[in-house]
Amino acid sequence: MTRILKGMLFATTVLAPAGLVHAADAQLTIESWRNDDLAIWQEKIIPAFEAKNPGIKVSFAPMAPTEYNSAVNAKLEAGTAGDLITCRPFDLSLAMFQKGQLAPLSDLPGMENFSDVAKSAWTTDDGKTSFCVPMASVIHGFIYNKKAFEEAGVKVPKTEDEFFAVLEKFKKDGNYIPLAMGTKDQWEAATMGYYNIGPNYWKGEEGRKALISGKEKLTDAQWVEPYKALAKWKPYLGDGFEAQTYPDSQNLFTLGRAAIYPAGSWEIAPFKAQADFEMGAFPPPVKKAGDTCYISDHNDIGLGLNAKGKNQEAAKKFLAWVASPEFAELYANSLPGFFSLNSKPVKMTDGLAQEFVSWRQNCKTTIRPSAAIVGRGQPNLDLEMWRVSANVINGTQTPEQAAAETQKGLDSWYKPAK
């Protein structure tokens, strides 16, 4: 027994130093929740950087998105976090900056490549200091199965009425589940539902800013109507959608069993890899033909500098490269659906991604309403919207109740600046 024990302890001490890296190179570690992208970073992005910057070694250390915030926070507090921290947008990263965990980056070479809008997700409220290099935004819309549309003889819907007519047609035909979405994981109901179709009702930025200034309330008609539209989705979802998870929905669609998928553009790459049919995309339908369309074009991911990291200089070099057009092109094409925020236009080769990004020309863009300023209190507005959106689709809450509940939660801590 004791011999085994000694052997074990010995083994651990021998194995331990293997974790250390050769001191000669500057070793950078990137903390990220994008474990889907591991291969792309390892095979494309990091080699491209290392080839130009000998003496700097970069490793990408992703973890599951659900653990990311708590794990990175614990590591930052104890001082063991990596040199580069992938930034969630808006209030979460802002809090990290205010705690001194993220370093200011306003002076970083390359930051001039980004517009104020692009930087807004990682800038202090006074607009003076930025603390993460913007990497990408995601656009919401609907992805559809072209084959299914041909078979049913329907056209891409432009208005809400057409949208429901298409759904009704698929339901009658019975060959496809009209809409691939479930409410089990809750976030889809808000992210792919409410935030997706909502901007057409609350008029994008106009409504979002009015909400922040207190001129509009979540109980106003333009904020309740999207819930009413969501409630009408219920009959067109698959059987047992209440227990349908996010991967269930993705699989339903990519296996060709569903016609329309309420989407975020991040789905493009995985869908392309798995579906064996042609896909198209359309923006959220407007209420009446000719209405201005609004889309959610949400700053989603950035990269920041750990203020207490050991290799500040090397890390800044890497960040400056992330801010360059070279990185923008590499990233946007490796991960179609993550759209570069760089002001220099990026050439994209993916057709579906081009379709999504083309909406920027005709439609007004906005970010998710719960992300900035109204999202920093308790109860968290974003999570509240997940919950009530799922309730509305499940039919356990009316749109009015849902709106009233979120407004009540907001009122409990948020006082609009007069």
Add this chain to the structure above:
Amino acid sequence: MSKARSAPLRTALIHLALIAYTVVALFPVFLTLVNSFKSRNAIFREPMALPTPSSFSLVGYETVLQQGDFIGYFQNSLIVTVASIALVLLFGAMAAFALSEYRFRGNTLLGLYLALGIMIPIRLGTVAILQGMVAAGLVNTLTSLILVYTAQGLPLAIFILSEFMRTVSDDLKNAGRIDGLSEYSIFFRLVLPLVRPAMATVAVFTMIPIWNDLWFPLILAPGESTKTVTLGAQMFIGQFVTNWNAVLSALSLAILPVMVLYVIFSRQLIRGITSGAVK
């Protein structure tokens, strides 16, 4: 052993009940293993069918094994688990013996103190633990995990073992004392062999949360060279959440080692029961 009773009907009913529950217990595992060997379409079309030549596919395993050093992860998990169990059993049995055998001031209070650990999840102490490990220079070592798991396993081990140690005959121990055995010899030579079944039980209970833990490897030892199997498998699950071939293969790979460990302890358990019992 007493003679088998002549009640064939009753025996049949007992077998029926046990078989029924065994099916319930194993069905999900069976489903995982079977589907991990099928192609993606077959998983969805006929989830219940066995793999046939046309639906057989190893693509999931290929994906998983390409992407990481699974053998290395397995080694790490094994070292951490075995070392932690050894320490928990040794330290836990010693403390349980002291608590159940001797009367001294503060015995009950100390027992309660040592049981506090099962009442609060150790995860809450994460930040302080991490800071301590940083100070001790143990971050990204397996030692840090072993220390945490030992501390985490001790309360339950002491709790269960002291209960079992109370059932060891006093006459036996006192006879040992009269023969001039030291308290240490009484513990190691007389008492420990008698509580072997309980030790094996505790070993199994200690093993499960350690082997399956995700949180502390993520925080204390996320480096590639110290990664554990569960952390590795979790990464695949995140990465391939829609690639069910890979997920099911990763899960199957994570199930197997823990079963092997269990079989080892299970043997010990039976051997302990059959050889140890003193009448």
Add this chain to the structure above:
Amino acid sequence: MSDTEIADIEAAPIRRSTRWHIAVFLAPAFLVYTAVMILPLIETLRLSLFNMVEGQLAFVGLGNFKVLFSDPRLSADFWNALGNNVIFFIIHMLVQNPVGIAIAAMLSLPGLRFAAFYRSAIFVPTLLSFVIVGFIWKLILSPIWGIAPGLMDLVGLKSFFAPWLGKPDTALITVSLISVWQYVGIPMMLIYAALLNIPDEVLEAAECDGITGWSQFWKIKLPLILPSIGIVSVLTFVGNFNAFDLIYTVQGALAGPNGSTDILGTLLYRTFFGFQNQMGDRSMGATIAAVMFLIILAGVSLYLFVIQRRMRRYQF
């Protein structure tokens, strides 16, 4: 077999002036446990008495507790979680433990064939990680892939199938039963070990008196294994009020639908570490942890000081 009351009556073994061996036996466990577990936890629980006041961490006494129980939203969340947790515990006590005891009783019958196989097979779920259990059961109960509906169709019950995990009225019971499925091995093993510990002489004597089968279990074995049932119950209590992982993997950190599967562990995790776009609140999290700790401590103390002392123990 000697029948002795617990330590109270029993005299300590031969007394010596300084009994260093007691310290030696206790020291390693005490040191590791205190340094790696207790001190960090105290460090955290201490936070329940502090909160951010004007950007500075300040001592607020029991202020956090007052907020927890008076703030309409927090207290509603807390009572909802506590209520769900009680249901979760009751289901375990009513299903998991009786089933575990029944299986152990059957397995321990002398001369039963394949006992080792049954025992190992039934213990398998307990060995699986939450990641696996969560994934498999979501798959089985998924209305999309049709394993549960398909199986129910075989026995003609398809119309009773519903998306249980997605409905507020059934989700908690479903998750509880998954947890029972996973953990039935623990009472089974503990009770099995206790039953095997009963000397054959006792059972043979009983048989000579004509006490066999069913009545032997109730009259002879059950009283002898009561201490183990006590342990099992208290472990179930502690485990259930600390539970977190399974609900987290099956229902997510929000413990939906609409909070209907939220138990204290998930509420604590969400509050302490934060989730998605919600910041973690260390102080309030520590406050909830402290309350949970007091609940569990009360239960365990009840066991240690009241139940365990009244229980008769038998030495073999």
